Amino acid sequence: MMGGNTANKPKLLVSGKRVDGRGVEDLRQIKIVARVLNDADGSAYIEWGKNKILAGVYGPSECIPRHDQSLYRAIVKCRYNMAPFSGMEEHGRSGPSRRSKELSKVIKEAFENVIIAESFPKTQIEIFVEVLQSDGGTRCAAVTAAAVALADAGIPMKDLINAVAVCKIDGEMAVDPGKEEDNFGESDMPIAFSPRTGDILLYQMDGLLTREELARGLELAKGATEKIRKIQVDAIGKVYAEPKEERFLVIK
Amino acid sequence: MESKIVMPGDIVSDKPDRISYAFVDKGKTYSTVVGLFHDGKLVPLEGPYEPLVEDQIVGVVTEVKFSGYSVEMNTAYAAFLSSREIRERYEMGDTILARVSMIDEVRSTELTDAKKLPAGRLVKVSSVKVPRIIGKKNSMIDMIKSSTGCEISVGRNGYVWISGSGNATLAEKAIRMIEAQAHTSGLTDRVSAYLKSAKQ
Amino acid sequence: MESINEIKRDTLSALLSSGKRGDNRGMYDYRAISVQPGILQNAEGSAMASIGKSQVMVGVKFDIAKPFPDRPTEGVLSTSADLLPLASHLFETGPPSENAIELARVVDRGIRSSNTLDLSSFFIEAEKVLALYVDIYVLDHDGNLIDCSSLAAMAALLSTRMPKVEEGKIIRGEYAGKLPLKDIVVTSTFGKLGERTFIDPSLDEEKGMDCRLTLATTPKHLCAAQKGGWGAISERDLMGLLDISMEKGKELRALLPKE
Numbered sequence: 001m002m003g004g005n006t007a008n009k010p011k012l013l014v015s016g017k018r019v020d021g022r023g024v025e026d027l028r029q030i031k032i033v034a035r036v037l038n039d040a041d042g043s044a045y046i047e048w049g050k051n052k053i054l055a056g057v058y059g060p061s062e063c064i065p066r067h068d069q070s071l072y073r074a075i076v077k078c079r080y081n082m083a084p085f086s087g088m089e090e091h092g093r094s095g096p097s098r099r100s101k102e103l104s105k106v107i108k109e110a111f112e113n114v115i116i117a118e119s120f121p122k123t124q125i126e127i128f129v130e131v132l133q134s135d136g137g138t139r140c141a142a143v144t145a146a147a148v149a150l151a152d153a154g155i156p157m158k159d160l161i162n163a164v165a166v167c168k169i170d171g172e173m174a175v176d177p178g179k180e181e182d183n184f185g186e187s188d189m190p191i192a193f194s195p196r197t198g199d200i201l202l203y204q205m206d207g208l209l210t211r212e213e214l215a216r217g218l219e220l221a222k223g224a225t226e227k228i229r230k231i232q233v234d235a236i237g238k239v240y241a242e243p244k245e246e247r248f249l250v251i252k
Numbered sequence: 253m254e255s256k257i258v259m260p261g262d263i264v265s266d267k268p269d270r271i272s273y274a275f276v277d278k279g280k281t282y283s284t285v286v287g288l289f290h291d292g293k294l295v296p297l298e299g300p301y302e303p304l305v306e307d308q309i310v311g312v313v314t315e316v317k318f319s320g321y322s323v324e325m326n327t328a329y330a331a332f333l334s335s336r337e338i339r340e341r342y343e344m345g346d347t348i349l350a351r352v353s354m355i356d357e358v359r360s361t362e363l364t365d366a367k368k369l370p371a372g373r374l375v376k377v378s379s380v381k382v383p384r385i386i387g388k389k390n391s392m393i394d395m396i397k398s399s400t401g402c403e404i405s406v407g408r409n410g411y412v413w414i415s416g417s418g419n420a421t422l423a424e425k426a427i428r429m430i431e432a433q434a435h436t437s438g439l440t441d442r443v444s445a446y447l448k449s450a451k452q
Numbered sequence: 453m454e455s456i457n458e459i460k461r462d463t464l465s466a467l468l469s470s471g472k473r474g475d476n477r478g479m480y481d482y483r484a485i486s487v488q489p490g491i492l493q494n495a496e497g498s499a500m501a502s503i504g505k506s507q508v509m510v511g512v513k514f515d516i517a518k519p520f521p522d523r524p525t526e527g528v529l530s531t532s533a534d535l536l537p538l539a540s541h542l543f544e545t546g547p548p549s550e551n552a553i554e555l556a557r558v559v560d561r562g563i564r565s566s567n568t569l570d571l572s573s574f575f576i577e578a579e580k581v582l583a584l585y586v587d588i589y590v591l592d593h594d595g596n597l598i599d600c601s602s603l604a605a606m607a608a609l610l611s612t613r614m615p616k617v618e619e620g621k622i623i624r625g626e627y628a629g630k631l632p633l634k635d636i637v638v639t640s641t642f643g644k645l646g647e648r649t650f651i652d653p654s655l656d657e658e659k660g661m662d663c664r665l666t667l668a669t670t671p672k673h674l675c676a677a678q679k680g681g682w683g684a685i686s687e688r689d690l691m692g693l694l695d696i697s698m699e700k701g702k703e704l705r706a707l708l709p710k711e
Contacts, residue, residue: 037592038505039540042298050493054591056538060300062328071358079537079545084587085495085511088624091585094532095547114260116275116284120300121358123328128538130589132509133492151260154299154380156284158275159261196261196282233259236286240257240297243432246505249591251491345460371466373474421476 009184012169018181024174027164027224032145032235034152036249040128042153044235045249046145049178050135052251055145057153059125068124073117075124078108080142082131103139110143110163110192110201116156125155136179140164143192143202148232152239162228163192163202166217168209173216175224189217193225256290257297258283264294288435297435301326301379301409303361307352310407311363312374313342323348323363326379326409331361338366347374347413349405369405372415375424377431379410384434385427392440396426399447422450461645464660468648474657479650480696482703487603489709490611497612497631501604504654505594507539508601510586510608512631514615516576516622517583527574527581531560533588533601540593554680556588558639559602561676562668563609566637573632580620584631595655598666598678602639607708609633635670638704640697642666644683649693651700665689667697671705 016023028049037043040056047053063069080103084092096104108127115125127150129142143163151160167177168187177185187207194201209217258264264274265281273285273294283289285296303309303325311325313333321342322330333350342348346368353364377385386393386406397404401418412427414420426443433439467474477483483504492498497512517528533556535543543549548556563569563586574582586608588601609631616626643653643661653661662683668676674694679685 037507037538038594039592040538041300043538052492054538056536058538058541060328061541081536083509083511083534083589084532084585085492085498085513088494091513091515091583091587119302120328126537128536130536130538130591132511132589133494135494151286152298154285154296154378156273156299157260158277158282158284160259194261197277236259237257240435243436245428245432247592248486248502249500249507251488251500371463373463421472421474 010180012181012184013172013174018169018174018178020178024172025220025223027176027227028178030228030231032148032231033238033250034148034235035239035244035247038247040149040153042149042151042155043247044145044148044152045251046141046148048137048141048144050133051131051138051141052133053138053141053145054130054132054249055142055149056128057126057146057149057155059153059155060120060123061126063122063124069122072121074115074120076108076112076115076117076127077124078104078111078127078129078146080104080107080129080131080139082134082138086131086134103142106202106204107139107143107146110161111146111150113199113201114157114159114161114194115150116158119156136177136182137165137190139202140190140192144228144232148235151236159194159196160229160232161192161194161201162225162232163190164221164224164228165190166221168207168213168217173213173220175220187213191218191221193222195225195229198222256288258287258289258294260284260286264289296380298378299380303327303352303355303359303409305352305355307408309350309352309363309409310369310374310405310411310413311348311350311409313344313346313348316342316344323350325361325407326376326411327359327361329360331363333363333366337364340366340368342368347372349407349413369413370403370415372403372413373420373424375412375414375427377410377412377427379408381431381434382406382408382410384439385412385430387440392430392443395440395444396423396447399451400426422447425450460656460660461662464657465645468645468650473650474654479648480700482652482700483654485603485704485707487607487707487709489607496615496627497608499604499607499611501600501607502592503596503600503603503652505592506597506600507592508597508604509589509591510601510604511589512608512612513585513587514622515583515585516580516620518579519575519581524578525575526571528583529560529564529569529571529586530583531556531563531586531588531605533559533590535590535593535597539590542593554678555597555601558598558666558676558678559588559605560586561678562602562637562639563605565675566635566668566670566673568609568633568635568637568670570632570634576617576620582615582617593655595658596641596652599639599641599652602637602668603704603708606637610636610709636705636708637668637670637675638701639666639668640693640700640704642693644685644689649689651696665693667694669697669701671701
């Protein structure tokens with residue numbers, strides 16, 4: 001989201017280098033571990049920059065309340081939530097904020113597209129994402145982790161999706177904004193792709209972009225989405241390459 | 253056992269083929285799950301239990317109704333066992349061995365041929381691992397039974413019932429080990445070695 | 453469901469009367485415990501603890517707050533607990549359940565009664581004190597969330613850095629030393645079924661047992677206690693379990709990071 005006092009705006013791009021030394025096409029460091037919880041049907045933990053996010057999946061299970069049920073497919077539910085200790089600033093309020101509710105909806109809708117819900121009529125599939133530590137771009141990290149958690153649970157999907165944001169800083173399009181770029185950039189555009197088809201499943205944008213800038217942003221995002229999928233695939237592969245009987249979330 | 257691990261969305265065929273756990277899009281076939289693809293067949297490495305008629309399952313009676321019983325068996329909704337299908341009478345909490353007799357279009361399941369199981373413990377595993385826990389011609393499960401002295405009923409639904417006076421904890425550990433390593437080779441030997449060493 | 457619980461009680465009772473527990477543990481043996489301190493950077497303090505397959509994360513944050521009117525020179529300690537829906541199919545989304553509230557209050561009582569925190573040192577100026585928030589985030593439930601949460605909370609407090617306060621405001625990202633603590637508090641929770649008691653009940657055992665008793669101890673004192681569940685405990689139980697708690701306290705403290 002944009003904000004920030006433009007009088008104090010720092011230079012975000014100097015000779016092609018961003019505040020943290022990255023180039024415009026460089027992602028922050030991403031690390032994913034799948035299968036970290038014992039009770040959940042599927043789970044994944046992601047570190048993306050300084051973001052630390054945990055995703056858990058339950059389902060297909062009985063759809064509660066009954067009136068939500070569909071005779072033809074599973075109902076997909078999603079809760080995106082931020083821990084009260086996740087931000088650098090104040091202690092967070094309890095209960096979901098309006099922002100959390102909006103993100104829960106757009107994330108759910110991205111997965112409604114790829115989950116093959118017709119396989120499980122009358123049931124529900126629940127996706128829970130907890131932001132343990134936030135550092136800009138949590139919704140993209142949330143989608144990326146949730147996709148791995150769904151794959152871990154064996155929920156059938158048309159693709160393994162992920163999301164990445166693109167920003168405009170000092171007039172240039174750049175991928176994966178960090179916290180400062182989020183605050184002081186001129187545009188923010190989170191996008192979830194289905195890498196298989198190139199379909200866009202989550203799309204939001206604010207700021208000011210020309211047609212060329214939008215096209216450039218989409219191009220950067222597509223390149224990034226391929227790199228992120230590889231990290232997801234490696235994380236899932238590790239579950240089977242290094243099988244464990246008990247799961248642990250290790251954060252270090 | 254050189255199979256490839258495929259991810260949801262990975263291509264498994266350049267033609268529109270009918271493969272379980274795969275779907276066709278624009279003339280090509282793609283996997284829907286994390287699985288092993290080998291010889292034109294896709295085997296999921298994980299996933300919910302999807303009942304088939306004739307499956308032998310282990311379930312827990314959760315409700316006594318007028319005409320039968322609700323049986324919890326690792327599906328989203330309990331299965332129904334009609335009183336007319338059985339001679340015995342059950343109570344809530346009883347564990348039974350039964351056969352899936354019918355599944356309707358919204359996946360409601362009916363059971364038949366039920367038999368009450370004696371006191372024991374329930375181990376819940378991922379249903380896709382059950383074939384490995386049973387083994388070729390029951391070889392794996394027989395090995396665990398004889399090694400631990402337990403009676404074991406393995407439900408296709410992923411519910412395993414361990415009873416009798418043997419070492420139930422050891423049996424459970426062996427089953428968990430198979431569940432975690434189901435996709436690997438040489439597992440039978442490792443389980444055998446584990447059972448031998450644990451008995452010392 | 454009433455009857456299903458009776459069945460679980462009978463099964464557990466049969467198991468225990470043969471002197472065994474489901475996972476072959478001794479009656480007073482903990483499952484495997486691990487502690488990871490200081491794992492988050494935005495929070496002033498943090499830790500994760502696992503006991504068996506239960507996993508709990510605790511975050512510690514400071515804010516400026518108004519003191520309670522009856523304690524105008526003291527800081528504020530506030531403990532909350534979230535039984536996250538991803539931790540167990542038994543947990544639902546929504547406002548804190550009575551279990552979440554009890555969990556938070558029991559962990560809080562151990563910290564508060566032990567006087568390990570000097571709340572008067574949190575005084576800044578009139579109407580301004582530091583509030584310390586301890587947030588228990590249950591990530592994975594396999595029983596004994598009280599001990600797991602207390603351990604994570606204590607480890608989080610041990611890792612906590614005091615925020616830098618300037619002109620009545622917290623300067624985030626800057627710190628002024630570590631949070632001073634007087635004593636290390638730990639809890640031991642026991643289950644009881646019939647006449648038998650056992651430590652660190654797993655989720656399966658919790659489903660069958662009659663009641664539980666949590667004892668919070670510092671090296672020399674009992675500082676908080678809570679009995680939960682419909683069953684009854686005897687005086688003999690209480691004295692005997694206190695002795696065991698004091699012993700176990702040493703083991704548990706050894707697992708916490710040194711200051």
